[in-house]
Amino acid sequence: MTARIGVITFPGSLDDRDAQRAIRLAGGEPVALWHGEHDLKGVDALVLPGGFSYGDYLRAGAIAAFAPIMAEVKDAAAKGMPVLGICNGFQMLVEAHLLPGGLIRNAHQQFIRRDQRLRVENASTAWTSDFTEGDEIVIPLKNADGGYIADAETLARVNGEGLVAFRYLGVNPNGSLDDIAGLTNERGNVVGLMPHPEHAVEPGFGPGTPAAMRSGVDGLGFFTSAIAAAVNAAA
Numbered sequence: 001m002t003a004r005i006g007v008i009t010f011p012g013s014l015d016d017r018d019a020q021r022a023i024r025l026a027g028g029e030p031v032a033l034w035h036g037e038h039d040l041k042g043v044d045a046l047v048l049p050g051g052f053s054y055g056d057y058l059r060a061g062a063i064a065a066f067a068p069i070m071a072e073v074k075d076a077a078a079k080g081m082p083v084l085g086i087c088n089g090f091q092m093l094v095e096a097h098l099l100p101g102g103l104i105r106n107a108h109q110q111f112i113r114r115d116q117r118l119r120v121e122n123a124s125t126a127w128t129s130d131f132t133e134g135d136e137i138v139i140p141l142k143n144a145d146g147g148y149i150a151d152a153e154t155l156a157r158v159n160g161e162g163l164v165a166f167r168y169l170g171v172n173p174n175g176s177l178d179d180i181a182g183l184t185n186e187r188g189n190v191v192g193l194m195p196h197p198e199h200a201v202e203p204g205f206g207p208g209t210p211a212a213m214r215s216g217v218d219g220l221g222f223f224t225s226a227i228a229a230a231v232n233a234a235a
Contacts, residue, residue: 004041009034013088018099044081048083062095120138126188138209148194149176165191201219
């Protein structure tokens with residue numbers, strides 16, 4: 001089977017087409033979904049892409065978390081469908097309480113754009129199974145509201161229960177507590193992260209590597225992982 005992965009476009013989405021392309025390059029079928037509808041079109045997984053939904057008014061992702069389609073996203077996530085939130089999508093997931101904690105303005109109060117080193121902390125999720133725990137990967141990062149926060153109890157829980165999916169390495173670019181770059185839920189089907197794996201899927205367009213400029217494709221593993229999870233679920 002060919003896994004069908006939906007990418008939801010919100011007003012102000014910026015990277016929805018990039019996410020669709022990443023899915024296609026990974027061997028899946030991207031399906032465009034609209035924030036104002038209630039139809040997931042029978043997809044096997046979902047991506048909430050990066051951007052600046054609703055202009056990031058109130059808090060980044062706060063308005064989008066109440067979009068009509070989010071009712072279906074929450075229901076699908078509760079049933080085990082793989083859901084990935086990238087940057088603004090991660091912000092939506094925490095605002096919708098599908099992942100714990102919150103995201104606030106970067107500590108230095110500036111928009112940041114860089115190729116960011118990450119360590120894979122949890123390789124048993126639907127979006128990280130093609131990695132190995134401890135892998136170091138490079139994924140582009142671009143955000144203004146990427147500082148991860150949580151109260152002491154929540155922080156202890158996400159660290160103690162293995163819910164940290166990724167940590168920043170080398171540089172903490174936004175002041176996130178405990179260098180947290182991405183999280184998973186307890187079931188492992190919902191993952192959110194601030195860096196953009198869809199921008200590291202094709203040679204010639206990704207981060208630089210020791211092998212060659214723009215040759216990094218570490219982001220491809222996110223999408224091949226989800227495709228494998230969808231195929232296994234259908235078997």
